[in-house]
């Protein structure tokens with residue numbers, strides 16, 4: 001067993017870290033305040049491979065291994081939760097299924113512009129006003145075949161990147177009879193007539209990550225826009241979420257690392273009772289717990305990514321990594337605010353924003369309850 005990153009992974013981490021420190025982190029507060037998407041930084045990500053992390057090089061991607069991809073998302077999370085979520089969703093949720101299930105023609109058409117940053121981003125559209133955790137039973141957006149086309153009707157919710165995307169991967173019901181083979185994924189160009197993107201949701205955090213409801217009204221796409229197999233949309237979605245959960249776990253580790261670093265810095269500076277608060281055991285314990293838990297979370301994320309890279313089943317490990325890393329991040333961010341005292345509650349200090357940003361991580365791409373359900377099913381052989 002070898003716990004160290006290889007030379008290539010270390011170099012990539014350093015390159016991404018320096019890029020994020022220069023182009024992303026300094027703008028995180030402004031992005032949060034204004035809700036402006038950080039296009040200037042995202043535009044520069046194409047040449048670095050950040051927009052096509054696991055896309056094979058022949059389609060314009062970086063062809064990275066799964067651990068390097070997780071490291072990139074972790075570094076982005078360390079810099080800015082909003083920007084990291086946009087890039088994680090683009091890579092893991094939208095490009096991932098195209099790489100895995102796309103026909104040669106679909107890959108040739110869509111991946112190069114999306115992976116190099118020539119085009120805009122992509123997004124995955126699963127959730128609906130009445131369906132989140134229970135997609136099989138709840139999805140009502142339907143796609144009906146008419147001649148050589150699919151006609152899509154329905155309402156989707158909470159689409160990350162909807163307004164900054166060229167392409168939507170949309171989960172639709174293609175068999176009204178229901179059941180586990182009644183859903184399919186369709187590739188829908190964002191400018192197709194009949195698509196209405198709602199205003200940006202007003203959220204608690206991640207304000208620079210655009211989230212929208214989207215209405216599909218008789219949206220017509222060619223039959224060849226079916227992604228993967230008809231009726232296998234649920235299974236393709238679950239596999240996509242396994243991968244996405246490694247990304248969210250990594251993002252949560254990055255957010256926790258950023259909050260922890262702020263807390264260490266502040267603890268050394270702030271004085272009370274004649275010495276820096278870093279001398280108080282209560283503060284030291286919070287920092288020691290944070291460092292320990294971040295370390296464990298990072299290792300779990302890397303393990304899940306490693307299994308994924310080896311082509312092994314990693315559903316349970318991805319759920320464990322996502323569950324643990326996101327809950328650790330909440331604890332670490334909460335305590336980082338505690339260490340800052342009153343200043344931690346102020347928008348002047350980054351820990352307040354990081355705490356709001358990390359709150360989503362235990363909800364998106366499967367809540368903590370759903371992760372426990374996935375893990376328990378494996379434990380109990382259900």
Ligand SMILES: Cc1cc2nc3c(=O)[nH]c(=O)nc-3n(C[C@H](O)[C@H](O)[C@H](O)COP(=O)(O)OP(=O)(O)OC[C@H]3O[C@@H](n4cnc5c(N)ncnc54)[C@H](O)[C@@H]3O)c2cc1C
Nearest residue numbers: 124125126127131132133158159160363364365366367369
């Ligand atoms: C900022 C943001 C970005 C998002 N981005 C995207 C995106 O890009 N694409 C997309 O498709 N979706 C996206 N989502 C949606 C997100 O994935 C869902 O919100 C999430 O999966 C939970 O679904 P829900 O909100 O419908 O909650 P529900 O499924 O209604 O759950 C409500 C509560 O019930 C619990 N619960 C449900 N079922 C069970 C069960 N069987 N056992 C125990 N507890 C259960 C849940 O854990 C939760 O606590 C985003 C959401 C947000 C807030």
